[in-house]
Amino acid sequence: MNNNYRTYVWSFLGRISHWLLVISLFSCFITSFYEELLTLHVSIGIVVFGMLMMKIVWGVIGPKYARWSDFKFALKDLKFYFVEKIRNRYRTIQPGHNPASSWFAFLVTWFGIICCTSGFLLYGIQEGNGIFSSLNEKYISKSEILDSTHIFLAYLLLVMIFAHVSGVLIEQFYHKTNMVMAMVSGYKKAKGEDITTTFRMKLLGSLYIIGVLIIAVYSYCTPNNMFTKSKFEKISYKELDYDFYFECSDCHNLFPPFLLPANSWTELMKNQHEHFEEDLELDESLVKKINSYLVTNSADKSTKESAYNLNREINNSKLYTITKTNYWKQIHKDIPEKIFENDIVEKKSNCVACHKGFEQGIIFDINITYPPKVTKK
Numbered sequence: 603m604n605n606n607y608r609t610y611v612w613s614f615l616g617r618i619s620h621w622l623l624v625i626s627l628f629s630c631f632i633t634s635f636y637e638e639l640l641t642l643h644v645s646i647g648i649v650v651f652g653m654l655m656m657k658i659v660w661g662v663i664g665p666k667y668a669r670w671s672d673f674k675f676a677l678k679d680l681k682f683y684f685v686e687k688i689r690n691r692y693r694t695i696q697p698g699h700n701p702a703s704s705w706f707a708f709l710v711t712w713f714g715i716i717c718c719t720s721g722f723l724l725y726g727i728q729e730g731n732g733i734f735s736s737l738n739e740k741y742i743s744k745s746e747i748l749d750s751t752h753i754f755l756a757y758l759l760l761v762m763i764f765a766h767v768s769g770v771l772i773e774q775f776y777h778k779t780n781m782v783m784a785m786v787s788g789y790k791k792a793k794g795e796d797i798t799t800t801f802r803m804k805l806l807g808s809l810y811i812i813g814v815l816i817i818a819v820y821s822y823c824t825p826n827n828m829f830t831k832s833k834f835e836k837i838s839y840k841e842l843d844y845d846f847y848f849e850c851s852d853c854h855n856l857f858p859p860f861l862l863p864a865n866s867w868t869e870l871m872k873n874q875h876e877h878f879e880e881d882l883e884l885d886e887s888l889v890k891k892i893n894s895y896l897v898t899n900s901a902d903k904s905t906k907e908s909a910y911n912l913n914r915e916i917n918n919s920k921l922y923t924i925t926k927t928n929y930w931k932q933i934h935k936d937i938p939e940k941i942f943e944n945d946i947v948e949k950k951s952n953c954v955a956c957h958k959g960f961e962q963g964i965i966f967d968i969n970i971t972y973p974p975k976v977t978k979k
């Protein structure tokens with residue numbers, strides 16, 4: 603049967619950072635499914651990133667068993683660990699990381715850091731937000747690969763965490779090593795030397811954790827901070843080009859010029875007498891003037907996510923019905939047809955019903971009101 607050894611292995615700060623990592627990673631998964639929670643997702647991502655970075659530094663300056671030098675990476679140890687696990691149910695366990703958890707901690711830390719970094723880059727490049735927003739213009743074409751990397755790593759982490767939790771539960775209930783409690787009390791049922799945490803470790807560790815939490819709350823709660831600020835501002839088309847605003851927002855919401863490529867706008871203006879069965883009846887000079895504004899600010903000149911995708915799809919086909927593009931259909935495919943026909947939305951082209959700020963050129967995840975509510979136009 604089991605021994606009664608008890609060794610203090612996980613420091614208070616180590617355990618706090620472990621559970622903060624658990625909670626923040628879990629919250630990141632949940633928030634990733636809600637477009638409008640992107641800012642929260644990123645702010646929580648800061649905590650994940652902060653706790654993973656702490657693991658690396660703690661592994662150098664922290665107490666004994668948290669140190670990378672104490673980890674067991676030799677493959678023969680790993681093999682022995684599993685053989686012993688099967689052969690000997692009530693084996694004695696080591697304080698600190700066993701070979702399996704050493705590898706787990708190492709891989710999760712690095713995959714996690716890459717996952718977070720790809721997320722921050724994606725937030726900057728695809729959405730034009732946060733500390734990497736200046737990379738948006740240059741690298742928008744890389745957003746797909748970043749997106750796939752981010753999602754792939756997130757699911758990889760999920761699988762690894764599942765394996766880790768299973769391992770801990772096997773320890774708890776099969777080997778009866780009370781492993782779950784170790785990360786709560788800090789004590790492991792193993793024979794070894796208790797750790798000691800120095801004043802310096804406690805001071806640095808606490809300040810670091812508090813600092814990370816303050817940054818995360820700050821990035822979520824304050825407007826226009828460096829971590830979430832958008833490089834794209836509201837555009838007042840009314841002030842910038844009154845003719846465009848006046849002539850094009852009478853029958854439907856105003857469509858920001860960056861949603862269609864130059865060729866499509868020219869085609870739309872050329873067909874002004876047969877504009878979706880309406881005649882716009884604009885005189886030639888007005889057509890020219892509005893067309894020139896649209897062309898100057900068209901999708902091919904914008905690095906907004908929607909502009910980039912629409913431009914890439916429409917290209918030179920001169921198509922100008924946004925709602926007929928595969929891109930538009932694809933993003934809105936989960937919305938039931940009857941929502942588009944209800945009293946608030948009325949028609950697909952009434953984008954402003956669900957996209958707050960649409961007519962000021964704001965089409966970001968966090969501005970989506972869905973299901974649509976009655977909003978002032």
Ligand code: HEC
Pocket residue numbers: 849850851852853854857870877878880881882892922923924925926949950951952
């Ligand atoms: C007389 C009314 C009227 C005016 C004025 C008007 N439109 Fe339209 N427009 C329509 C109708 C009707 C549709 C079909 C979709 C709908 O019902 O909203 C449409 C559709 C569109 C669409 C495609 C929307 C989609 O479904 O993807 C674009 C883009 C568009 N208009 C741009 C313009 C621009 C630019 C101007 C100004 C030069 C303009 N419209 C002025 C009536 C109008």
Ligand code: HEC
Pocket residue numbers: 637861907908924925933934937941942947949950951952953954955956957965966967970972974
């Ligand atoms: C009934 C509500 C509704 C209407 C109307 C609507 N959308 Fe959307 N739109 C959504 C929702 C919900 C999402 C988020 C979908 C998702 O990613 O799961 C979305 C996403 C988008 C996105 C992607 C945003 C991003 O940052 O990823 C774009 C671009 C977009 N819509 C453009 C339009 C345009 C243009 C129109 C009008 C022609 C329109 N939408 C009309 C509900 C609507």
